[in-house]
Amino acid sequence: MELTKNITLGVYLPGKSFIHRLDPRTKIIASGIIISLLLIIRSYPAYGVVFLFVAAAVLIAGIPAGYAFSGFKPMLPVLIFMWIFQLFLYSSSDAKTLFSWWIFSATDAGFHMGALVTLRVIFLFGVTTLLTLTTSMVSLTDGLESLLSPLKAIGLPTQELVMTMVIALRFVLILAEELDKIIKAQMARGVAFDRGNFIQKTKKIFPVFLPLFISAFKRAEELIIAMEARSYTGGRHRTKMKTLHLGRVDLEAGLIMIAFTALIIYLILITVPPI
Amino acid sequence: MQPIIEVTDLTYMYRSGSGKNVLALNGVTMQVYRGEILAITGQNGSGKSTLARHFNALLTPKSGTVIVDGLSVADKKNTAIIRRSVGMVFQNPDNQLVSSVVEEDIAFGPENLGLPQAEIVDRVDWALESLNLGAYRHRSPNSLSEGQKQLVAIAGVLAMKPQCIILDEPTAHLDPKGRCEVLENVLRLNRDEGITTILLTHFMNEVVHCDRMIVMDQGQIKMTGTPRDLFKLADQIKALGLDLPPASQLAHGLKLKGLALPGNILTLEELVNSLCQLP
Numbered sequence: 001m002e003l004t005k006n007i008t009l010g011v012y013l014p015g016k017s018f019i020h021r022l023d024p025r026t027k028i029i030a031s032g033i034i035i036s037l038l039l040i041i042r043s044y045p046a047y048g049v050v051f052l053f054v055a056a057a058v059l060i061a062g063i064p065a066g067y068a069f070s071g072f073k074p075m076l077p078v079l080i081f082m083w084i085f086q087l088f089l090y091s092s093s094d095a096k097t098l099f100s101w102w103i104f105s106a107t108d109a110g111f112h113m114g115a116l117v118t119l120r121v122i123f124l125f126g127v128t129t130l131l132t133l134t135t136s137m138v139s140l141t142d143g144l145e146s147l148l149s150p151l152k153a154i155g156l157p158t159q160e161l162v163m164t165m166v167i168a169l170r171f172v173l174i175l176a177e178e179l180d181k182i183i184k185a186q187m188a189r190g191v192a193f194d195r196g197n198f199i200q201k202t203k204k205i206f207p208v209f210l211p212l213f214i215s216a217f218k219r220a221e222e223l224i225i226a227m228e229a230r231s232y233t234g235g236r237h238r239t240k241m242k243t244l245h246l247g248r249v250d251l252e253a254g255l256i257m258i259a260f261t262a263l264i265i266y267l268i269l270i271t272v273p274p275i
Numbered sequence: 276m277q278p279i280i281e282v283t284d285l286t287y288m289y290r291s292g293s294g295k296n297v298l299a300l301n302g303v304t305m306q307v308y309r310g311e312i313l314a315i316t317g318q319n320g321s322g323k324s325t326l327a328r329h330f331n332a333l334l335t336p337k338s339g340t341v342i343v344d345g346l347s348v349a350d351k352k353n354t355a356i357i358r359r360s361v362g363m364v365f366q367n368p369d370n371q372l373v374s375s376v377v378e379e380d381i382a383f384g385p386e387n388l389g390l391p392q393a394e395i396v397d398r399v400d401w402a403l404e405s406l407n408l409g410a411y412r413h414r415s416p417n418s419l420s421e422g423q424k425q426l427v428a429i430a431g432v433l434a435m436k437p438q439c440i441i442l443d444e445p446t447a448h449l450d451p452k453g454r455c456e457v458l459e460n461v462l463r464l465n466r467d468e469g470i471t472t473i474l475l476t477h478f479m480n481e482v483v484h485c486d487r488m489i490v491m492d493q494g495q496i497k498m499t500g501t502p503r504d505l506f507k508l509a510d511q512i513k514a515l516g517l518d519l520p521p522a523s524q525l526a527h528g529l530k531l532k533g534l535a536l537p538g539n540i541l542t543l544e545e546l547v548n549s550l551c552q553l554p
Contacts, residue, residue: 226371
């Protein structure tokens with residue numbers, strides 16, 4: 001499938017490692033903690049520790065390093081662009097100018113800001129990729145449903161939301177295949193998608209998405225009838241075939257996460273941020 | 276025999292896209308008997324799908340009555356019970372499977388019924404076993420053939436332990452191999468589990484295997500009887516826009532050419548036997 005080549009986010013690599021065996025809730029919460037830490041980290045030593053931690057997790061999960069890095073490839077231009085943007089546009093009162101060009105000047109504050117923002121995005125992406133690489137979509141949604149269930153008390157239809165996600169996941173591939181079919185059908189009738197300038201190319205995309213939307217709505221209608229015929233009436237009276245259980249691995253992971261969080265907070269407190 | 280579904284003078288009208296009222300069903304009266312396998316056939320737009328959708332309360336009658344296992348479909352209070360006893364499998368397997376894992380999809384129906392966890396696991400195991408899908412239980416339906424996907428859809432209905440299964444052109448999307456696979460399993464479930472089966476189909480070689488058949492046209496039932504009795508009436512069948520089963524077609528043609536064959540040949544085997552007995 002051409003459309004899914006080079007995308008590691010959302011792919012699941014089955015395995016039996018320590019990380020694979022963790023309860024999805026443990027993994028979701030751990031990722032949540034790391035992501036919130038990333039948002040407040042402003043020092044290089046702390047990023048060093050995060051790097052070691054994530055790299056260790058990748059190794060333990062048995063994900064090939066080359067595969068883990070390939071996910072960053074499509075992001076590279078964005079990352080570089082982001083760094084350059086910060087380099088020239090971010091400044092503070094006591095910043096030293098590194099060099100100037102026309103109306104732009106690069107400061108050391110901008111340099112560090114760029115580096116920190118870029119690192120943050122890299123690790124945010126890395127952590128979420130690690131989560132989806134080691135957790136199947138089904139257990140991810142199960143975990144999410146369980147974690148969101150307290151919100152039922154305030155009237156949020158969590159089971160229905162999660163059911164929507166489950167169905168969306170099932171149809172991603174079906175719709176991707178359908179899109180491919182529509183594109184090929186239009187190519188067969190003489191549309192050259194790779195020719196013309198940016199605007200001309202964009203214009204050619206609309207006649208592709210219209211049939212896709214129409215077919216998606218038709219599928220949705222059929223699916224609703226099929227679900228109704230199988231006695232679906234919303235989440236209220238449903239039971240589940242599988243329930244989640246926390247095990248010993250989850251306790252161990254919890255302790256590791258506490259130690260990691262404490263270390264990061266300690267590093268944030270003792271180091272002076274570069275800007 | 277006692278009917279499980281009784282339809283009396285059922286009429287259904289809907290408003291078409293251009294605003295005209297279309298009479299989809301016009302005074303239909305019929306019965307489905309417990310344990311039988313009934314084929315409903317007819318051209319596109321003959322009303323067979325509309326009729327079948329009344330059997331599990333997806334549609335409610337505009338006039339006339341539909342009684343399923345003693346309960347009226349028109350009464351909203353009965354809907355849940357009726358859907359529990361009458362399951363339905365649709366044409367396109369891709370548009371009726373819910374989950375990305377085979378066993379989770381089969382569990383969808385029992386989960387909706389609010390059954391206890393152990394019971395759901397038992398039923399999923401049993402449904403997988405009944406349709407020989409055990410090897411695929413952890414796979415994604417996307418990785419299966421169309422025929423296998425349709426078997427998963429049937430397993431999903433089977434796990435709800437219905438008394439009756441309606442199959443709405445279950446083989447229309449399949450290749451010959453998948454068609455064969457699905458038909459064999461449907462016939463076996465009817466025979467071994469005693470599940471009343473209603474098969475909506477265009478394929479006459481599938482109808483041949485059914486106990487009874489109904490031919491519909493323009494919202495009305497035109498013919499009712501056993502395939503053996505009805506396919507004798509070749510001209511009437513053709514006038515309703517349908518074909519004969521391949522063997523019957525050939526026998527009919529040979530008879531017109533003057534061969535003294537019996538008029539009720541259904542299968543290739545019967546045709547060969549009759550040809551060998553010719554003087």
